[in-house]
Amino acid sequence: MRTLIARPGKAVRSDRSFSTPAIVASCVGFVLIGALQSLYGPALPALRQDFGLSPSGAGLALSAHFVGGVTGVLAFDRAFGRIGNRALLGTSYALMALGSVAFALSPSWPPALLGALVTGFGFGGIDYGLNQLFATGFGRRSPAMLNVLNAHFGIGAIAGPALIGLFGADRYPSVFTAFAVLAALLLIPLRGVRDRTPTATGGAPDDSDPAVRTTGAARRTAPLLAVFVVLYVLHVAVEAGVGGWEPTHLEAVGYSTTLAASATSVYWLMMTVGRFLVAPLTLRRSEPVIIAVSCAGMAVCLIAAALPGVAPYAYAGVGLFIAPIFPTGLPWLKRAVPAAQRAGALVIAASMVGGVAAGPVLGRTIELFEVRAVPVVLFVLAAVCLAATGWLAHATREPQGGSPRTP
Known part of the structure; x- marks a missing residue:
């Protein structure tokens, strides 16, 4: 029998970095980041009207999201293996929740842009972090699991504009707030993520040398x-x-x-x-x-x-x-x-x-x-x-x- 690494109510197989609930939550996390990335475009007309923006000014929301994403990827890459996986993923989900609320409820454009930046930082941490953990966390099944994970990003990217189309562009604050709540809820299943990932053996030499x-x-x-x-x-x-x-x-x-x-x-x-x-x-x-x-x-x-x-x-x-x-x-x-x-x-x-x-x-x-x-x-x-x-x-x-x- 495979050895189980257990926490109260949770179990992670010795050849995995995730329990089954954590796998499901990770897929939901990719639905979330796919949806968040795709929400800005359909919301642009309402943003321009609410804040009196030019086309290029409104486009800065998506740019701020991606600036945060770049920072999140680089920060997670630097921190990966140095601090616990749960702390890294938890920080990313928390930043997405806080940034989404700030973007939804900001009374003026500068704090809204800051909210998009913070959301993007969490986005980058989840995007790179879960890809990295799935790539090493399932043994020989890792490639298949990566495909499953990234397919859920597309599901979220489809759902985001559909929700804006359903409720109307002027209701974008409610949609962003709902996704902030979802990001906060995804903190709960992180107990099923192994905090340390075993170092892979073999392979190419480390280019940090x-x-x-x-x-x-x-x-x-x-x-x-x-x-x-x-x-x-x-x-x-x-x-x-x-x-x-x-x-x-x-x-x-x-x-x-x-x-x-x-x-x-x-x-x-x-x-x-x-x-x-x-x-x-x-x-x-x-x-x-x-x-x-x-x-x-x-x-x-x-x-x-x-x-x-x-x-x-x-x-x-x-x-x-x-x-x-x-x-x-x-x-x-x-x-x-x-x-x-x-x-x-x-x-x-x-x-x-x-x-x-x-x-x-x-x-x-x-x-x-x-x-x-x-x-x-x-x-x-x-x-x-x-x-x-x-x-x-x-x-x-x-x-x-x-x-x-x-x-």
């Missing part, structure tokens, strides 16, 4: 890692840009507020569906091929979104094609940049920069031109993603009888 960092091999990984960062920053900018500005663009070309919010939910739904659909394809096609097709399809759909008659359907296509890039790119990154043990944390944090920039950049574009320019700007970013993927595919291609190319 100065001797490893200064080797020629490590230096040669710099161009690869830099281009992976570009790919992740820009594709997340497209993802956040569509999620944040699709409702505004659709309303500007003649669609109702309810339909625009519902179309945004469909966009997030297609992202979730796309990740399920690509799973069997990864057994027959390489990561570079899948990501290249994804970037090309994303670019074509964004150009189509400039046509008002097909815009809602085109944005759904963007969701379908963009879906595989993040999860499919991580194993490619790990194989292509083996010297960078913490490359995954770097690209997750760097990718949030795309989310930080998407709000004000697109808002400024609207001010200089008009809202119809949004899909064209995002098309340019998708085209750069495609170029970056082509470069990476060439640089990491395995020659016959040899190892992967090194730039």
Whole structure:
């Protein structure tokens, strides 16, 4: 029989970092962070009206959320393994609860932005922290559990805009407050999380060692890692840009507020569906091929979104094609940049920069031109993603009888 590490009323198997209730709570946590990220876009019209904001000013809410997310990822990465897992996750949930309440109830825009920043900090801690714990906490079942966990992010991203569409953009404070209560309740099942995760054995050398960092091999990984960062920053900018500005663009070309919010939910739904659909394809096609097709399809759909008659359907296509890039790119990154043990944390944090920039950049574009320019700007970013993927595919291609190319 497997040894059980027990707490009163809780039990964690020796080969896991989570009890069953804690697994369920973690999946609910990913529903929560998916919903919180997707709420800002449908709430933008009400935010502009309540606080008298320009498009770029309102877009700062999503940017503040992502700035907090970057900080949360980096802070959790630094603290991981040094303090208890329950303390780290509990702090993240508490910050999400406090930030969401502050955003919902702030009487003026500066404290609302601070609330979005604090919410984002907790978001980043949960995003990176649970991914890291699930990656090491289930033994051979960890990859499957990671897929289950991240699927719940998509469920939350679908539910967020749907709730705004159901209750109305002007009721966004109630929705944020409800999610704050949920975040607070998720503190309870943390007793089922093992406080310390056993250190994995084997694998690549730790790039925190100065001797490893200064080797020629490590230096040669710099161009690869830099281009992976570009790919992740820009594709997340497209993802956040569509999620944040699709409702505004659709309303500007003649669609109702309810339909625009519902179309945004469909966009997030297609992202979730796309990740399920690509799973069997990864057994027959390489990561570079899948990501290249994804970037090309994303670019074509964004150009189509400039046509008002097909815009809602085109944005759904963007969701379908963009879906595989993040999860499919991580194993490619790990194989292509083996010297960078913490490359995954770097690209997750760097990718949030795309989310930080998407709000004000697109808002400024609207001010200089008009809202119809949004899909064209995002098309340019998708085209750069495609170029970056082509470069990476060439640089990491395995020659016959040899190892992967090194730039």
